[in-house]
Amino acid sequence: MSAAPRPGAPEDAILGVAPRLAIEPATLEEAAEAMRALAADRLAVAFLGGGTDLGLGTPPARLDAALRTRRLARVREHAPSDQIVAVEAGMTLGALQRHLAPHGQRLALDPPLPEEATVGGIVAANAFGPRRARFGPVRDLVIGVTVVRADGTVARGGGKVVKNVAGFDLPRLLCGSLGTLGLVAEVVFRLHPLPEASATVAIPGLAPEAVRAATLAALEARLEPVAVAALPDGERFRLAVRFEGFGPGVRDQVERLLALPAAAGGREVLEGKDEAALWAGHDALVRAGDVRVKAAFLPSGLAAAAAALRPLAAALGRGALVLHPTLGIAVLSGALAEPARAAAALEAARVALRPRNGSAVLAAAPPALRALADPWGAPPPALEIMRRLKGELDPDARLAPGRFAGGL
Amino acid sequence: MDPAATSRSPLARRMATVVGDRNVVTEPEELLVYECDGLVHGRTRPDLVVLPGSTAEVVEVVRLAREAGVPLVPRGAGTGLSGGARPVPGSVVVSLARMRRILELDLENGWARVEPGVINLDVTKAVAGAGWYYAPDPSSQSVCSIGGNVAENSGGAHCLKYGFTTHHVLAARVVLSDGSVVDLGGPAADAPGYDLLAALVGSEGMLGITVEATLRLLRRPEATRTFFATFPSTDEAGAAVSGIIAAGILPAAIEMMDRLAIVAAKAATGLDWPDVGAALLMDADGTRAEVEHVSARAVEIARASGALEIRLPRDEAERQLMWKGRKCAFAAVGRISPSYLVEDGVIPRSEIARVLREIERLAGEAGLRVANVFHAGDGNLHPLVLYDARNPGEEARAVALGAEILRLCIRSGGSITGEHGVGAEKASFMAEQFSADDLETMQRVRCAFDGAALMNPGKVFPTPRLCGERPGPYRPHPAEVAGLAERW
Numbered sequence: 001m002s003a004a005p006r007p008g009a010p011e012d013a014i015l016g017v018a019p020r021l022a023i024e025p026a027t028l029e030e031a032a033e034a035m036r037a038l039a040a041d042r043l044a045v046a047f048l049g050g051g052t053d054l055g056l057g058t059p060p061a062r063l064d065a066a067l068r069t070r071r072l073a074r075v076r077e078h079a080p081s082d083q084i085v086a087v088e089a090g091m092t093l094g095a096l097q098r099h100l101a102p103h104g105q106r107l108a109l110d111p112p113l114p115e116e117a118t119v120g121g122i123v124a125a126n127a128f129g130p131r132r133a134r135f136g137p138v139r140d141l142v143i144g145v146t147v148v149r150a151d152g153t154v155a156r157g158g159g160k161v162v163k164n165v166a167g168f169d170l171p172r173l174l175c176g177s178l179g180t181l182g183l184v185a186e187v188v189f190r191l192h193p194l195p196e197a198s199a200t201v202a203i204p205g206l207a208p209e210a211v212r213a214a215t216l217a218a219l220e221a222r223l224e225p226v227a228v229a230a231l232p233d234g235e236r237f238r239l240a241v242r243f244e245g246f247g248p249g250v251r252d253q254v255e256r257l258l259a260l261p262a263a264a265g266g267r268e269v270l271e272g273k274d275e276a277a278l279w280a281g282h283d284a285l286v287r288a289g290d291v292r293v294k295a296a297f298l299p300s301g302l303a304a305a306a307a308a309l310r311p312l313a314a315a316l317g318r319g320a321l322v323l324h325p326t327l328g329i330a331v332l333s334g335a336l337a338e339p340a341r342a343a344a345a346l347e348a349a350r351v352a353l354r355p356r357n358g359s360a361v362l363a364a365a366p367p368a369l370r371a372l373a374d375p376w377g378a379p380p381p382a383l384e385i386m387r388r389l390k391g392e393l394d395p396d397a398r399l400a401p402g403r404f405a406g407g408l
Numbered sequence: 409m410d411p412a413a414t415s416r417s418p419l420a421r422r423m424a425t426v427v428g429d430r431n432v433v434t435e436p437e438e439l440l441v442y443e444c445d446g447l448v449h450g451r452t453r454p455d456l457v458v459l460p461g462s463t464a465e466v467v468e469v470v471r472l473a474r475e476a477g478v479p480l481v482p483r484g485a486g487t488g489l490s491g492g493a494r495p496v497p498g499s500v501v502v503s504l505a506r507m508r509r510i511l512e513l514d515l516e517n518g519w520a521r522v523e524p525g526v527i528n529l530d531v532t533k534a535v536a537g538a539g540w541y542y543a544p545d546p547s548s549q550s551v552c553s554i555g556g557n558v559a560e561n562s563g564g565a566h567c568l569k570y571g572f573t574t575h576h577v578l579a580a581r582v583v584l585s586d587g588s589v590v591d592l593g594g595p596a597a598d599a600p601g602y603d604l605l606a607a608l609v610g611s612e613g614m615l616g617i618t619v620e621a622t623l624r625l626l627r628r629p630e631a632t633r634t635f636f637a638t639f640p641s642t643d644e645a646g647a648a649v650s651g652i653i654a655a656g657i658l659p660a661a662i663e664m665m666d667r668l669a670i671v672a673a674k675a676a677t678g679l680d681w682p683d684v685g686a687a688l689l690m691d692a693d694g695t696r697a698e699v700e701h702v703s704a705r706a707v708e709i710a711r712a713s714g715a716l717e718i719r720l721p722r723d724e725a726e727r728q729l730m731w732k733g734r735k736c737a738f739a740a741v742g743r744i745s746p747s748y749l750v751e752d753g754v755i756p757r758s759e760i761a762r763v764l765r766e767i768e769r770l771a772g773e774a775g776l777r778v779a780n781v782f783h784a785g786d787g788n789l790h791p792l793v794l795y796d797a798r799n800p801g802e803e804a805r806a807v808a809l810g811a812e813i814l815r816l817c818i819r820s821g822g823s824i825t826g827e828h829g830v831g832a833e834k835a836s837f838m839a840e841q842f843s844a845d846d847l848e849t850m851q852r853v854r855c856a857f858d859g860a861a862l863m864n865p866g867k868v869f870p871t872p873r874l875c876g877e878r879p880g881p882y883r884p885h886p887a888e889v890a891g892l893a894e895r896w
Contacts, residue, residue: 081650081758082787104656126598137598139606140575147849155849156842161754163786164823165561165610166830166841167868168850169574172606181602193656222630224694246656246705249698256695296597300516328517329597357579357594380601382590385856389602392852405600 003030005065012066014046014400015059016367019066026071028088028146028154028185035183036152038065038398046400047179049121050092052113055292055364056125057178058375061402067183069120075099076186077160083191084143084160089120089184100191108135108192112283120184126176130227130242130282133326135192138175144188145171147181150394154185162190180404181393195226195244199254200270200278203239203263206230208303208323210262211237215299215325217262223253230323231282237323239263240278285320289335292364293346297353299328306330308352309360312345336366343372350377376405419476423458423500426468431506433457442501445486445493446548447833449749449803454481454495461506463581463589463619470617471587473500479865480585482613484524484556487548489750490831492560492612496866502617504555510534511620519578519595521622524555528562531623540625543570546827547735558618561610563827565661565734566691568785570626572827574609579622582608582615585862595622607853612829613864615857629693632660633703634727636719637710641685642666642780646761648688648713649784652706653757659706659785660691663734666764668744668779669792673733676740681733684716688784689734737781738792745777745794747803749810752828753817757787763820767791767813774809776802788826789817815840830868839870848873 003026008019021043025031038045043064048054050070069090076086080103087096093107094114100106110129111117117127123138123145135141144158147170157170174184203214211230218225218241226244230237243253257263270278286292293312297305302325309332313319316334323330336342350360362375380386383406390397390408402408416424416434424432433439434456443451455478460466473480483493483503495501508525515538520531528549531542545564546552552562558580563572570576579593593605608615639645645664652659665673665687674681681687688710692702707718721727741748755763764780771778771793779792791813795806814824814837824830824837838847847869854861855875865872 079756079758081654082756083653084756136571136575139603140571149849153845153849155846157846157850159821159823159841161756161787161822161826163563163567163572163754163783163788163826165563165572165827166823166825166834167838167846168853169561169606169610170849170853172574173603173853175603175606176598177602193658196656219627222627222695224629224698245694245698246701248701249695252697253695294598296599298514298517298596300514327597353596357596357599359596359599361598361600376600380599382592382601382604384588385584385590385604386602388859389604389853389856392856393849404602408602 003034008066012048012068014048014054014063014066014403015057017059017063019046019063021065022068023065024068024071031067031072031183031185032148032152032154034067035148035150039151042396042398044398044401046403047120047124047183049090049118049124050113050116052117053121053125053127053363056375057403059403060400069118072185078103080105084162084188085191086144086160086186086188087119088186090118093117093119093122101194104194105191106194107189108141109138112287119187123175123184123187124177124179130229130279130324133228133324134226139172141190142171142175142187143190145174145184146186147174148183148185150182150396150399158188160188178400178404180390180399180408182399197247197250198242198244198271198275199250200240200242200275201254201257201263202268202270202278204233204266206237206239208237208306211239211323211325212302214239214260214262217260218257219326221256221260223257228324228326229282230325231285232320232322240282282322286322286331286333288320289316289318289333290364290366291316291334291336291342291369292362293332293360294363295330295332295349295353295358295360297328297358298356299325302328305353308349312342312349315342315345336369339368339372342369346373379406417455419472419478420456422472423456423469426472427458427460427465431459431461442483442495445483445488445491447489447491447831450491450494450832452495452497454499454501457501457503459503459506463583466502466583466617466619467587467589469502470583470585474585474587474860474862479862480617481864482555482559482617484553484559485527485551487552488556488560488831489752489828490560490825491833492829492831492867494832504553504617507619514595515540515625517595518625519622520625521620522554523620524553524558524618526554528552528554528557535625539628541628542623543576543626544573547738554621554623555618558609558621559611559613560829563788565663565783567783567827568662569658569660574606576624577605577609577621578624580605580608580618581620582618584616585858585860593622610829612831612867614854614867616863631696631699632691632693633699634689634691634721634730635703635707636730637688637715638682638684638717639686639688639715642764643761644714645686645688646764646784648710648715649760650758651709651713653785655705655709657692657702657706660693661783662688662690662785664688664780664782664784665734665737666780668777669737669741669781672740672744672779673737675743676736677729677733679729679733682717689730734781738790741779741792741794746796746798748795749793749806751789751791751793751810751813752825753789753791753814753822754826755787755789755817755820755822757785759820760784760787763789763816766816770809770812770816774805776806776809783826786826787822832867835866835868836870838868
């Protein structure tokens with residue numbers, strides 16, 4: 001039982017670096033065997049899921065082989081009454097949701113491009129969507145992981161029960177590690193019930209200060225939205241606040257939001273297709289263009305962050321800024337027009353965002369911009385431990401070497 | 409300097425120059441209290457206890473210990489139930505009890521930065537007036553400290569909806585065994601780099617000493633509805649839990665007690681609970697309209713599942729009393745048994761009824777009683793194995809029964825611990841729940857933080873391992889030898 005390698009193809013390239021070989025294991029055992037073989041020959045390898053977040057990070061310093069997970073695409077175990085699912089890394093989020101929906105369940109993750117994004121890639125890239133406001137980042141939904149280490153060792157962390165503190169938290173540690181600590185081969189997720197009802201209130205024409213004020217007013221009123229995102233509306237923003245749950249609760253929350261003075265003026269209540277279209281518009285917007293920046297800051301600094309990102313938006317063609325006021329995250333997308341101006345604006349934004357651990361990461365960028373700006377920004381403060389961790393799990397630095405923050 | 413201080417070891421004297429004489433404990437009678445944590449039946453006397461008062465003092469204490477090659481055992485309030493703060497011979501216990509300041513409150517962004525000795529409930533008290541709270545609520549929350557909560561990834565009754573400590577820690581400042589001070593995470597989201605904070609929370613003091621934690625605060629929900637339902641047996645109560653979850657309801661908490669636990673809670677609190685086979689206590693919280701709907705639906709499901717009686721508290725005082733009955737259940741068991749062991753196994757929620765019957769059978773075989781009071785919503789059992797240490801052999805039988813219950817949890821697809829941690833007590837079971845490769849991988853994480861293996865040795869892992877030590881040389885797989893790899 002083994003997966004034969006094939007010559008690398010252009011589609012296997014990571015940030016322009018094409019591997020000589022590609023391998024597509026169909027089972028965990030094949031993946032482990034492939035990793036052992038790669039280790040024996042000391043070949044550098046990177047992992048490919050649906051390719052939706054390949055723009056993250058620095059091009060690997062060397063890359064001999066790509067390991068694609070698309071044949072690892074099965075649901076290993078779904079226990080509806082326990083609200084957990086164990087799934088192979090290469091299954092797309094869309095396919096998983098279709099598996100779960102007949103049971104009245106979902107994985108409460110909603111990054112863009114669900115028909116392409118794989119669960120392994122979502123974990124590795126810490127991908128997120130608007131519902132993160134309610135359900136948290138990937139790390140809060142992953143309860144178990146099977147990882148194939150650089151040397152081919154198969155190790156599991158966490159388990160199949162939501163509440164579990166036995167051993168170090170490998171599942172969370174691997175979230176966002178971008179395949180530089182090991183191959184995330186299987187993931188166990190906590191599931192949530194599909195809501196009975198959903199509605200989104202859209203409030204147009206808000207400046208960033210007003211976005212923050214309306215969001216705070218809703219939270220102070222003890223409303224509990226599942227998603228809060230401010231989408232471009234001319235020079236201003238259209239604040240979309242989504243409620244999900246049982247019918248009476250959703251209706252009540254919508255009415256109460258509409259009654260808040262901070263949410264006054266030209267509001268719309270969207271349900272069904274209109275609501276879906278609004279959120280699909282959000283997804284399309286953050287994926288538009290060839291540059292994408294994810295900025296993080298304290299929620300109270302929303303307006304300052306928006307101001308700090310404006311010059312960068314202006315430096316991009318069709319630059320569009322989406323604000324997540326409860327998360328303290330903004331996503332800026334657009335088309336690269338003037339690399340030098342964009343790089344300078346990115347660096348200026350980083351300086352402005354730096355207090356309290358704020359950051360601005362290039363999630364996608366053409367080589368012309370990468371050449372002028374480190375996609376990650378300043379090295380992380382705990383880089384020395386990160387280096388040692390990388391050294392422990394990938395001592396020969398063969399897993400996408402150099403792709404991660406701090407040159408890891 | 410008092411006479412005791414002059415007879416101190418050189419290390420103790422050096423420590424005293426850092427933290428002050430009265431913050432070094434060397435007298436045998438004073439060391440007694442540090443021999444164990446909340447798990448009292450496993451004791452080791454430390455050589456020395458130091459109580460640093462600041463991050464700078466912690467750094468110096470760690471450096472001195474490292475120079476002397478002496479292991480460090482961090483200790484919070486000592487309420488842990490897994491022996492996570494149990495000293496090893498020759499160790500220095502570092503108590504963080506003096507570091508109990510709330511350093512910063514930021515309600516604009518919903519967080520508090522606190523020192524590790526701050527008591528869990530005091531965080532909530534500091535922000536309750538403004539309508540906020542700190543969600544993790546272990547039953548010991550009025551005495552346990554944040555540093556210990558971070559080390560053990562402590563839970564509580566409301567984990568089902570709100571998660572554990574790890575969901576609520578935004579950042580930590582940590583002193584590593586080499587004396588360096590590192591900041592992990594931050595109040596802003598998604599800082600580039602590995603999520604080392606995820607590794608720290610729940611690492612049981614083995615990665616470093618947390619000297620500051622930034623905690624997420626939540627706004628108090630608008631409404632909470634509670635009900636108490638009684639059932640003929642745990643079968644019907646388990647069915648009600650499954651039915652409520654299957655209806656798409658996410659309760660804030662849903663707790664189960666069996667007959668013995670109810671008897672004990674009644675004896676301790678004077679609550680007028682009936683003598684029944686099982687009871688559920690459920691909280692729903694959120695917006696008023698949602699909660700009213702959810703609570704009514706859950707009550708219907710409980711009735712349809714065979715509830716004998718449903719009680720709704722008339723007011724907040726009565727609600728608090730119901731919760732008191734639940735939260736004091738461990739201690740209450742002392743009313744019906746001279747001694748007891750607390751287990752903390754987790755099973756898939758759908759297996760509750762079957763596993764409880766199996767526990768009853770195992771208890772019968774052992775000639776012992778087991779009271780069950782637990783977090784039913786997430787399958788986190790707390791079997792309390794009752795015994796009388798005065799009867800020869802009974803304690804050993806209780807320990808053996810506890811072990812069998814943990815094995816039953818592992819076989820059922822669960823875990824040996826849901827919130828108490830592995831500690832010293834359950835380290836040997838880790839090899840039954842995890843493979844050698846799983847554990848070796850976790851050890852590598854430890855090595856990245858504490859290559860000298862000075863931090864809280866003897867916990868979590870069944871077999872100690874030196875960093876840099878690799879378990880045997882790399883052996884190529886037969887397929888590689890056969891030439892598969894050559895083609896690459």
